[in-house]
Amino acid sequence: MPITILELQAALESGSTTAVELTQRALERIQNEQGEGPACFIEVFAEQALEAARASDILRAAGLSRSLLEGLPMSVKNLFDVAGYPTLGGSIVLEDADPAMYHSVVVDRLLKAGAILLGSTNMTEFAFSGLGINPHYGTPSSVWQRDQARIPGGSSSGAGVAVADDMSVFSIGTDTGGSIRIPAAFNGVVGFKPTAERIPSDGTMPLSRSLDSSGPLAASVECCAIVDAVLSDQAYIPLLPSPLETLRFALPDAYVLEQMDDTVKEAFERSLALLLEHGAQIDTIAIPEFAQLPYINRQGGLVCAEAWALHRELIGSNESDYDPRVASRILRGKEMDCADYIDLLDTREAWIAAVEARLNGYDALLLPTVPIIAPRIADLQASDAAYFEANALILRNPSIINFLNGCALSIPCHADGQAPVGLMVAAPAYHDQHLLAIGAAIEQALYA
Missing domain, CATH: 3.90.1300.10 (Amidase signature (AS) domain)
Structure with a gap:
């Protein structure tokens, strides 16, 4: 490190x-x-x-x-x-x-x-x-x-x-x-x-x-x-790790655990075992809202719509100078009309409320940051299909927390000599200081 x-x-x-x-x-x-x-x-x-x-x-x-x-x-x-x-x-x-x-x-x-x-x-x-x-x-x-x-x-x-x-x-x-x-x-x-x-x-x-x-x-x-x-323009207060034996974590039972490769699965399961050894409580719970996100964002979601609003003039006159794989995603945004955009904002608000209700009583959420190790650059450069498939899978877990408007840490959790793997620890909005204290305790457990 x-x-x-x-x-x-x-x-x-x-x-x-x-x-x-x-x-x-x-x-x-x-x-x-x-x-x-x-x-x-x-x-x-x-x-x-x-x-x-x-x-x-x-x-x-x-x-x-x-x-x-x-x-x-x-x-x-x-x-x-x-x-x-x-x-x-x-x-x-x-x-x-x-x-x-x-x-x-x-x-x-x-x-x-x-x-x-x-x-x-x-x-x-x-x-x-x-x-x-x-x-x-x-x-x-x-x-x-x-x-x-x-x-x-x-x-x-x-x-x-x-x-x-x-x-x-x-x-x-x-x-x-x-x-x-x-x-x-x-x-x-x-x-x-x-x-x-x-x-x-x-x-x-x-x-x-x-x-x-x-x-x-x-x-x-x-x-x-x-x-x-x-x-954030705040005075720094020295970080005191939260005692793990006092913490209760939520582990989603599906979606974020799908398509894990063997390296990530081994590192993630090892991390959970270490937290349990240190006295943490980990409850596997259903969060069906996570699996709803692909449908909610089927038209490209907020990111495509808002990127199009920002780039519509620039891309109109300079599209040939854009990375074509970036341009194609921005251009998706023009297909969403105002009513769809307003509906999406309302859907997000209800979705956040539902997820926060499921996380009530838990200190944080645990999941793999990314379900696979880093692919080779050349493989993704060579194929649009490979590029967009990898992009969707790699963004899947972390983007949940952005849609939640939450806060999150990615903490290295791999063993020495293994490919880097991140353990994501996340919470709803404005739980940042508590999350950092939790993250410090997890870090200590992983590298004791």
């Missing part, structure tokens, strides 16, 4: 390293042509990062550390506004767009907290896929079996690989249907999707206003909690 925020802060405080040294090492990894850095980053702000690191070291020497993120190199997905640069969204369509005049709220808060912005990370074009493949800027390989070049997960592809390969202490991604948790699962790091409304979206390129959220990928649950406090 990458080194944690608190470990790095201890090293900075002791003088065994400096912000400049951390930044230089990260930039060297990013710029190494033999590594994944060139495919991980679309923009690299090397000079600005080193200047910010020097300023951070001066402030620390004067006893003026601004937060637990002081002096730590980080990255943001290529859809957060960074003043002076065009916000591309992983596309070539916007290459001639005017540069952003201001930082997004997310970037502004991180910089004011003392974090060092290294650059913006690669992503699926306009954040519209769970695979992470990008035909314009290349596709970084996930950490598992690099010689086979497996997908990094998307849409925050560069974000996951950057943390796993120590190019970034933490990365900020967005999550509309799993786009933080999927790359976290495929790269063996922790990803946190907060309740969407907790993190301002000003200056963040949208995909689906109803489903988008922003959050961190990092080395641990505690790291995610530290970053989340900055993103």
Whole structure:
């Protein structure tokens, strides 16, 4: 696992390293042509990062550390506004767009907290896929079996690989249907999707206003909690793991457990057994609403409708410059009329109420983040059928929590030497702090 925020802060405080040294090492990894850095980053702000690191070291020497993120190199997905640069969204369509005049709220808060912005990370074009493949800027390989070049997960592809390969202490991604948790699962790091409304979206390129959220990928649950406090403009309260023997978990009896490959099944069942050994209660329950989602979203759902509303003019004049697999999904949205869209909003509200009623009395929901290990990039590039089949399966579980408007963690749960697998721990909206405390306890149990 990458080194944690608190470990790095201890090293900075002791003088065994400096912000400049951390930044230089990260930039060297990013710029190494033999590594994944060139495919991980679309923009690299090397000079600005080193200047910010020097300023951070001066402030620390004067006893003026601004937060637990002081002096730590980080990255943001290529859809957060960074003043002076065009916000591309992983596309070539916007290459001639005017540069952003201001930082997004997310970037502004991180910089004011003392974090060092290294650059913006690669992503699926306009954040519209769970695979992470990008035909314009290349596709970084996930950490598992690099010689086979497996997908990094998307849409925050560069974000996951950057943390796993120590190019970034933490990365900020967005999550509309799993786009933080999927790359976290495929790269063996922790990803946190907060309740969407907790993190301002000003200056963040949208995909689906109803489903988008922003959050961190990092080395641990505690790291995610530290970053989340900055993103939500809250004072950080040290994370205290919830005693597992006091927790009651819900395990869906179907749908989310279907089509698990052997590697995921083994890791998931091992994780449940460890939680039971530590005294947790796990009840298998029916949540039939989950299996209703394919029918509810049969016309493309909120994401296609809202993406079409955002892109209809741009795609009308530039469709040939889009990734055709992204364009085809956006174009589905124009088939939904206003009445269907309003019906879908009402259906979602009733669906959320029904699922929350079933989860009443439980501390969290447990499920595999993704039911399969990362497929090979070449296999999915070669076939539209393989691409869309994998995309649907990989998005299936995490997208449930977006439709629920909930919060969720993906925590690595695989054994050493095995392909990365994520355990998803989820809860309804505004249970974020409790969920982080639960996640910390699960993490301890899994890696004791």
